[in-house]
Structures are given as C-alpha cells and as structure tokens.
Amino acid sequence: MSAAMAAENTVAEGRRIGDVILDLQGISLSFGGVKALTNISFNVREHEIRSIIGPNGAGKSSMLNVINGVYHPQEGQIHFRGSPRQKMDPHQAAAQGIARTFQNIALFKGMSVLDNIMTGRSLKMKCGLLRHALYWGPAQREEIAHRRKVEEIIDFLEIQSIRKTPVGRLPYGLQKRVELGRALAAEPSMLLLDEPMAGMNVEEKQDMCRFILDVNDQFGTTIVLIEHDMGVVMDISDRVVVLDYGKKIGDGTPDEVKNNPDVIAAYLGGGH
Amino acid sequence: MLYREAGQFKTSYSADQQIFPILQDRYGYWVILAIFGVLVPMLASEYWLKAILIPVLIFSLAAIGLNILTGYAGQLSLGSAAFMAVGAFGAYNFMLRIDGLPFLVALILGGLAAAAVGVLFGLPSLRIKGFYLAVATLAAQFFIVWVLVKFPWFSNNASSGVITAQDVVILGYHFDGPQAKYVLTLGVVAALALAAKNLVRTATGRAWMAVRDMDVAAEVIGIRPMRAKLVAFAVSSFYCGVAGALYAYTYLGTVEPEGFNLDLSFKILFMIIIGGVGSIMGSFLGAAFIVLLPILLDNVVPAIFGNALGAGFASNLQLIVFGGLIIFFLIVEPHGLARLWQIGKEKLRLWPFPH
Ligand SMILES: Nc1ncnc2c1ncn2[C@@H]1O[C@H](COP(=O)(O)OP(=O)(O)O)[C@@H](O)[C@H]1O
Ligand SMILES: [Mg+2]
Numbered sequence: 001m002s003a004a005m006a007a008e009n010t011v012a013e014g015r016r017i018g019d020v021i022l023d024l025q026g027i028s029l030s031f032g033g034v035k036a037l038t039n040i041s042f043n044v045r046e047h048e049i050r051s052i053i054g055p056n057g058a059g060k061s062s063m064l065n066v067i068n069g070v071y072h073p074q075e076g077q078i079h080f081r082g083s084p085r086q087k088m089d090p091h092q093a094a095a096q097g098i099a100r101t102f103q104n105i106a107l108f109k110g111m112s113v114l115d116n117i118m119t120g121r122s123l124k125m126k127c128g129l130l131r132h133a134l135y136w137g138p139a140q141r142e143e144i145a146h147r148r149k150v151e152e153i154i155d156f157l158e159i160q161s162i163r164k165t166p167v168g169r170l171p172y173g174l175q176k177r178v179e180l181g182r183a184l185a186a187e188p189s190m191l192l193l194d195e196p197m198a199g200m201n202v203e204e205k206q207d208m209c210r211f212i213l214d215v216n217d218q219f220g221t222t223i224v225l226i227e228h229d230m231g232v233v234m235d236i237s238d239r240v241v242v243l244d245y246g247k248k249i250g251d252g253t254p255d256e257v258k259n260n261p262d263v264i265a266a267y268l269g270g271g272h
Numbered sequence: 273m274l275y276r277e278a279g280q281f282k283t284s285y286s287a288d289q290q291i292f293p294i295l296q297d298r299y300g301y302w303v304i305l306a307i308f309g310v311l312v313p314m315l316a317s318e319y320w321l322k323a324i325l326i327p328v329l330i331f332s333l334a335a336i337g338l339n340i341l342t343g344y345a346g347q348l349s350l351g352s353a354a355f356m357a358v359g360a361f362g363a364y365n366f367m368l369r370i371d372g373l374p375f376l377v378a379l380i381l382g383g384l385a386a387a388a389v390g391v392l393f394g395l396p397s398l399r400i401k402g403f404y405l406a407v408a409t410l411a412a413q414f415f416i417v418w419v420l421v422k423f424p425w426f427s428n429n430a431s432s433g434v435i436t437a438q439d440v441v442i443l444g445y446h447f448d449g450p451q452a453k454y455v456l457t458l459g460v461v462a463a464l465a466l467a468a469k470n471l472v473r474t475a476t477g478r479a480w481m482a483v484r485d486m487d488v489a490a491e492v493i494g495i496r497p498m499r500a501k502l503v504a505f506a507v508s509s510f511y512c513g514v515a516g517a518l519y520a521y522t523y524l525g526t527v528e529p530e531g532f533n534l535d536l537s538f539k540i541l542f543m544i545i546i547g548g549v550g551s552i553m554g555s556f557l558g559a560a561f562i563v564l565l566p567i568l569l570d571n572v573v574p575a576i577f578g579n580a581l582g583a584g585f586a587s588n589l590q591l592i593v594f595g596g597l598i599i600f601f602l603i604v605e606p607h608g609l610a611r612l613w614q615i616g617k618e619k620l621r622l623w624p625f626p627h
Contacts, residue, residue, distance in 0.1 A: 068492060094494035108485035110550065111478070119482050123494035125475045129503060135470040140286070143474055147285045186493060
C-alpha cells in the first residue's frame with residue numbers, strides 16, 4: 001500500500017495488543033431444533049489475530065454471523081467497544097467498523113473487480129441520487145477520491161491487471177483476494193475472515209497469509225480468522241478458540257491449545 | 273480512423289472514470305447525437321419521424337426504466353406499461369388542472385407521480401423475489417389500468433378514459449409538427465439516458481447491482497438493500513412515467529388506459545431481453561429492433577413469397593421470429609445485442625490479431 005497511507009497508520013497504531021474490544025458472554029444460537037452454538041464465551045482484543053478452529057459443522061461460521069449481526073443469538077450478551085449490543089443488523093455492524101469475507105465467496109458476480117471493491121466504500125459515500133444522475137461537482141469528486149483509495153487497495157493486493165475484469169471470470173484464488181479487498185475498502189477496525197485460504201494452493205496461501213499479516217501490522221486491524229490449515233493458524237494467531245459441536249473446548253495461545261487434551265481428543269478421535 | 277486505445281493513456285482517475293473512456297466512443301456519442309439531432313430531422317420523411325423514430329426513442333426510454341429495475345437492480349417487473357399510463361395521465365391532469373404549467377414541468381411531475389406509484393407497488397419486493405414479485409407487478413398492471421378506466425376524473429370525464437394531449441408549448445414555441453416533436457423527444461430521451469448512465473456507474477448503480485448479485489453481502493458491507501430496491505422502483509417508474517407522457521404528447525396525441533396494457537409491458541420486457549439486460553445502450557438497440565422488425569417483415573415477406581402466403585402469415589411470422597429470438601437471447605446471449613456489439617468492438621480493438 002502507498003507509503004503515506006502505511007506510515008499514517010503504523011505511527012498511529014502499530015502492532016501492540018490492546019484491551020478487549022469484543023466480549024461475547026454465554027452465546028447460544030439454534031435453528032429450529034439444531035443447536036449451532038451452546039453457551040459460548042470468549043473475547044477479542046484490539047489489534048490481535050484471533051482464530052476460531054474446529055471441525056466442519058462446529059459452529060465457526062455461525063459465530064462470525066453472530067458477531068456481525070447476520071444471526072441473532074437466542075441467549076447471551078455481546079459487548080463491543082465497552083457498550084452492550086442489542087439486536088443489530090449487519091448494516092449497523094458495518095457502520096461500527098466490522099467487515100468480513102464469506103466462506104463461500106459472496107462477491108457481486110456481474111460487477112468488475114474495481115466496482116466490487118468500490119462497494120466497500122458505500123458507508124463513506126454521502127452523495128445522493130440527483131447528484132449521481134448529474135455526475136456533477138461533489139458526486140464526481142467523491143467518486144474520484146474513493147477510487148483513489150480503492151486503487152491503493154488494488155496495489156496492496158497486487159491485482160492491478162484485473163481491475164476491470166468481471167469477478168465471475170476470475171479463478172477462485174483471485175476471487176478470494178478481491179473479496180478481501182472489498183472488506184478492506186471499508187477501512188474496518190475489525191475484520192472477520194471465514195476460511196480465506198480454503199481451496200488455495202501453497203503459493204496462494206502464502207500470499208494470503210502475507211496480506212493478513214500486513215493488514216494487521218500496518219493498519220492495526222483486529223482480525224478474527226476461521227481457518228482449517230493448522231500450520232497457518234498456529235503460525236499467525238495470537239490466540240485461538242476451539243469449537244466442537246457448538247461448544248467451546250479450548251481457548252488460549254497456540255501452544256496452550258495444541259497441548260489441550262480436549263482439543264487433541266476432538267481432532268484425533270472425534271471421527272469427523 | 274482505427275478503433276484503438278493505443279496511445280490513450282489514462283493519467284488520472286477522473287480520466288478513467290469518464291462515461292466513455294475510449295476517445296472514439298466519446299466522439300461517437302456526439303457524432304450520433306448530431307446526426308440524430310440535426311441531420312435526421314432535416315432528411316427523414318414524416319412517416320419515418322412519426323411512425324419509427326419517435327416511438328423508438330420513447331420505447332428506449334421505457335426500456336431504460338425497466339432495465340434499471342430488472343437489469344441493474346434485479347427486480348423483475350411486468351408493470352412497465354401501467355407506470356407509463358400513470359405518467360401520461362399524470363402529466364395530462366397536471367396540465368389540465370394547473371393553469372399555465374410549463375410542459376416540461378408537467379412532464380417531470382407525471383414522472384414523479386409514476387415514481388410514487390412505483391414505490392408503492394415496489395413494497396412487496398422487500399419481502400418477495402423473482403416469480404412472486406413478477407406476479408405482484410402484474411397486479412399493479414391490471415389495477416392501475418382498471419383505476420384509470422373506472423374513475424372518469426382521471427380523463428376529465430371522457431368516455432372510456434380517452435384523453436387528448438394538450439398542445440405542447442415551450443417558451444412560446446409550439447411543438448406541433450413531426451420534426452419539432454421528434455427533436456423534443458430526442459432531447460428529453462438523450463438527457464435522461466445520460467442521467468441513467470451516470471446513475472449506473474456511481475454508488476447508486478453499484479448498490480443496485482450489489483443487491484441484484486448478492487443481497488446478504490450487500491448488507492454486510494453497509495448497503496441498505498431495501499432502500500436500494502425502492503430507489504430502483506422509483507427511478508425506474510419515473511423513466512417509464514416520462515416515457516408514457518411522451519407517448520401521449522409527442523407520439524399518439526390521443527391515448528386510453530387500455531392502450532397501456534400487458535402486451536405493451538411484455539413488449540418492453542422483450543426489448544431489454546433482446547437489446548441487453550443491464551445495458552443502457554441495449555435499451556436503444558432493443559427498442560429499435562422491436563419497432564423495426566415488424567416493418568421489415570411486412571416489406572420483405574411479400575417481396576420474397578408474394579401474396580401466396582396470405583395476410584395472416586406475416587403477423588404470425590412476426591410472433592414466431594420474436595419468440596425464436598427471445599429464446600435465443602435468453603439461452604445463448606443473456607446480455608443481448610449490446611453484448612454482441614461489445615464483442616464486436618473488442619475484436620475491432622485487437623484487430624487484426626485474434627487475441
Ligand atoms: N442458516 C442456517 N439454518 C439452519 N442451520 C444452520 C444455519 N447456519 C448454520 N446452521 C447449522 O449450524 C451448525 C454449524 O454450522 P456452521 O456455523 O456453518 O459450522 P462451521 O462453519 O464450523 O462449519 C451446522 O449444523 C449447520 O447445519
Ligand atoms: Mg463454516
């Protein structure tokens with residue numbers, strides 16, 4: 001990313017782990033009879049990389065959906081930046097600085113890479129319908145200013161050559177990268193990543209890892225990461241939560257989690 | 273001059289954000305506008321102006337309206353003609369009931385009336401999608417026409433709701449000949465087409481397309497899907513409404529509610545399918561195609577087959593050709609003529625190299 005932007009952010013934030021900014025207490029979520037999450041509590045500290053791991057169906061994606069307001073848990077409290085959170089919709093979560101990517105890529109298929117990433121700026125754009133229709137004065141200036149910001153993200157993710165390509169035509173690995181770009185365009189303070197490296201080859205994984213670490217490092221963005229590749233998780237996480245059948249079975253630093261007997265049992269003997 | 277980008281480097285984002293980033297397209301737009309604005313009205317016969325060019329322009333505007341809703345925002349509608357009716361009867365009543373109201377203001381008010389009705393009938397889109405929404409807009413189609421027939425107030429107590437458009441006067445100039453009416457129609461349509469192009473390339477259009485492609489993801493990044501849908505219904509209906517008012521004032525002169533029936537709604541839907549779903553230019557291509565094809569068939573078929581096939585054959589052939597084309601475009605090229613045009617341009621850009 002551009003030197004100016006990077007400098008501005010590193011000086012301001014740097015990479016030091018701060019206070020708890022997201023605190024989840026006793027979260028339970030069920031769909032009809034299916035209990036997706038049972039009485040789960042954990043917290044996320046500012047600037048950290050917090051991973052959620054667990055076998056398929058453990059409730060990891062549901063957890064992210066609770067955090068950014070797509071799902072509403074039947075029980076439990078959420079505190080974000082100190083204040084308790086009532087039922088909130090994804091739009092409000094976005095307004096509070098939470099951005100995310102999806103396990104099954106959720107890009108806007110018919111739009112170009114550039115337009116997809118531009119949508120990430122939606123909350124920061126203020127001009128209305130009439131000004132857009134005339135593409136005059138403020139509307140034009142606003143589009144161009146945000147385009148400049150988006151181009152910084154495009155440079156950062158090294159996707160300059162595909163900026164005008166419709167995303168539907170891109171290979172899977174690049175689509176994941178564009179989806180990260182769209183989330184970054186919102187300049188979030190917290191980024192939720194749902195299996196950003198799934199289905200990637202080693203090289204693509206390395207790139208993605210580097211981007212995640214750079215985002216965390218340069219902008220101080222707090223990251224909640226779901227990932228199956230244990231090597232990656234143990235390598236880049238500050239702390240890890242382990243879920244199994246909707247219950248929390250481990251929580252701590254990578255080393256603590258690795259040596260937790262419940263976690264070992266779930267991963268070795270669980271039979272999933 | 274070759275159609276090339278070479279040497280046209282974009283040195284600023286404002287240059288790259290232009291409507292027509294390629295120089296030849298930019299000139300092309302003004303050349304086309306000059307041809308249709310100056311040469312055509314001087315050279316075209318009265319028949320061409322009245323029976324072909326004016327309706328093509330008006331249908332293009334209605335097709336842009338439907339394209340905004342269906343092509344960009346992804347909400348299927350079968351009520352376009354009804355929103356045209358609201359625009360026509362709206363403009364008529366504003367002219368009738370407000371003394372000295374300038375025509376262009378009445379035109380805009382007619383469009384706004386259609387926009388308001390459009391939002392009302394767009395409300396179901398907040399809960400239902402696809403086929404079910406299409407059925408809800410079908411209800412709008414029948415309900416609006418029924419209201420306009422049922423309540424004579426809308427047609428100033430004329431029998432069966434027929435209205436005759438008042439004279440069009442702008443700044444003292446009477447637009448009564450076909451040339452004047454054509455130029456007026458072209459001006460309104462060109463301005464609104466430009467506005468539509470601006471809408472779809474800025475945040476408004478991105479919100480529409482985001483909601484069309486994946487509404488959950490749209491909400492997660494801070495777009496309000498409900499708002500985007502209702503805005504799409506409003507803008508779309510505004511365009512249809514203005515098209516409807518022009519239909520009455522610069523094309524037919526006399527219209528009745530039944531003229532804005534389901535057939536017309538389908539015709540507009542076919543225009544965007546053939547022209548290109550999600551393309552402003554496609555709306556023009558589709559409208560031109562659908563107006564011109566029957567005329568072409570009427571002239572070509574007897575020339576080839578003589579009168580041996582009978583009079584009914586030509587109109588049946590029309591339906592067969594339309595049906596075939598629609599199936600072709602739906603299956604083979606959902607982006608219609610506009611996409612074929614674009615492919616042609618891409619080839620031209622690289623010509624003579626195949627890749
Ligand atoms: N929208 C939903 N409706 C019904 N069941 C759901 C829904 N989302 C998740 N679940 C269920 O919740 C459980 C956890 O799913 P998920 O959070 O996707 O797990 P993971 O991401 O760990 O693989 C599964 O049993 C899944 O079927
Ligand atoms: Mg999952």
